[in-house]
Amino acid sequence: MSDIKFISNRILIIGLILFQSICLAQENSLKINIDAAEELGKMKPIWAWWGYDEPNYTYMKDGKKLLSEIAALSPVPVFVRAHSLLVTGEGTHGLKWGSTNAYTEDENGNPIYDWTIVDKIFDTYIERGMKPFAQIGFMPEALSAKPDPYRHYWKPGAKYEDIYTGWAYPPKDYEKWAELVYQWVTHCVERYGKEEVESWYWELWNEPNIGYWQGTTEEYIKLYDYSADAVKRALPTAKMGGPETTGPRWDVAEEFLRTFLNHVKSGKNYVTGKIGSPLDFITFHAKGSPKVVDGVVQMNMGAQLSDISKGFEIVASYPEFKDLPIIIGESDPEGCAACSEADYPHNAYRNGTMYASYTAASFSRKYELADYYGVNLLGAVTWGFEFENQPWYAGFRDMATNGVDKPVLNVFRMFGMMDGQRIKVNQENLSYNFIKVRDESVRGENPDINAIASKSENSISIMVWNYHDDNNLDVPSSLVNVIIDNIPSEKVLVNHYRVDQELSNSYTLWKKMGSPQNPTKSQIESLENAGQLHLYASPEWKQINYGKTNIEIDLPRQAISLIKLDW
Incomplete structure (x- = not known):
């Protein structure tokens, strides 16, 4: 009998210890x-937007595979933004380069339109239920005010400014440029149907406040008026926006964005002579700023969120535009997807879970900042795709390497279930x-x-x-x-x-x-x-x-x- 009592007491003591341990663990846990x-508010799929510099990767082996996976993880159509859709060249590709040869001229200066490669890119999206976030740019060689040199051959470690060649200049003929835009949109309506193209977003250029645009602010505004007018003539119900400036926390970017919005609101239109320009959505970029500290990569999410916060503040300051959709055209931990880890050690975050956890935490704050400023955030483009025929885990900002998904893509799979x-x-x-x-x-x-x-x-x-x-x-x-x-x-x-x-x-x-x-x-x-x-x-x-x-x-x-x- 005493043995039974002893065992019962032991069980009671062990139970109390376990109970105290559980209580202590719960006490010490973060709640x-x-x-x-x-x-x-609505859990908008603001994450279902992707972009990249190299448009010709779209229809290559690993590009198609990754696009299929991205499309499959999202319950809504994913929008895709690519640079260089009007750049001259026979579909050649390289880091920070792409071409489609959409526009050339004969010996008499007459336009020759060839949509073969552009169609191949857009077809790849449409076949997967995706939609183009159609970037109107960059300048074809035959239209460039300064075409020579035109093609660049940039590689990691080279000066970033080397990429700004003839494609970055204003047109020598704005009427010919407008006709190119009109013909492109008209062709898309004929190929994909009016209802489909109405669901796309059309925009002009990329980061025109820095070297991507070798003209003045006023020349960009003039180009916008001609482009917007051409888009709307081809399809009056098309959605047109801009200006895709860099992070608004920088004075020069804020000044450019405000100058553009002021023109759209009350400036004299270069095409119609009337006051104002069409604007259906507003775009700007937001980037973080990692560095290496004591041999360890240190991110700077605050820098990216400050860009977003300032951009929202600027838009909210215009009653005419406060309710317009905002698309953060590039929203990333830093600014160069094609810069590898070997040449830029601060990019060592990209292969592992740091990029993944950063993505989860930063996207959540984008929702909260939009609530805080009362603006209409529609999307935030992740500027990270894939790099064809590159070394395994080379440290590019991409979602996959040689067809194998990196951890960051699984965060987007998680978002796809929310x-x-x-x-x-x-x-x-x-x-x-x-x-x-x-x-x-x-x-x-x-x-x-x-x-x-x-x-x-x-x-x-x-x-x-x-x-x-x-x-x-x-x-x-x-x-x-x-x-x-x-x-x-x-x-x-x-x-x-x-x-x-x-x-x-x-x-x-x-x-x-x-x-x-x-x-x-x-x-x-x-x-x-x-x-x-x-x-x-x-x-x-x-x-x-x-x-x-x-x-x-x-x-x-x-x-x-x-x-x-x-x-």
């Missing part, structure tokens, strides 16, 4: 409270909110552990990240307790997806293989599988009591979890 009843309405994430007890990240970036002792959540008719999706600007992975993981209230079901199926150093991560596996530059067919198959989005644990049914539940996550640094509750 993220989510209220499914408090809706903040729809309906954004719901409230209580940030009172968290180290960072969107204002603090904008103003200070993430440089303190604590990481940015936060979440974005959405609710549709039969599901709740919660993305949680553990991000820091310093790419230091040798730190303990964090215990996160996600508490969800007002769940409208008594039972839910929980799926937990993860991107971390081991899961949904082809780069880690490639390094374990010995970083092969000529992987075998079997290795490539393993890498392709590792590059897909994976579950962290088996799906499980969970009973909901009084509309509330909690889910504990052990979240490593630079890792991302997606918790999906379905009923």
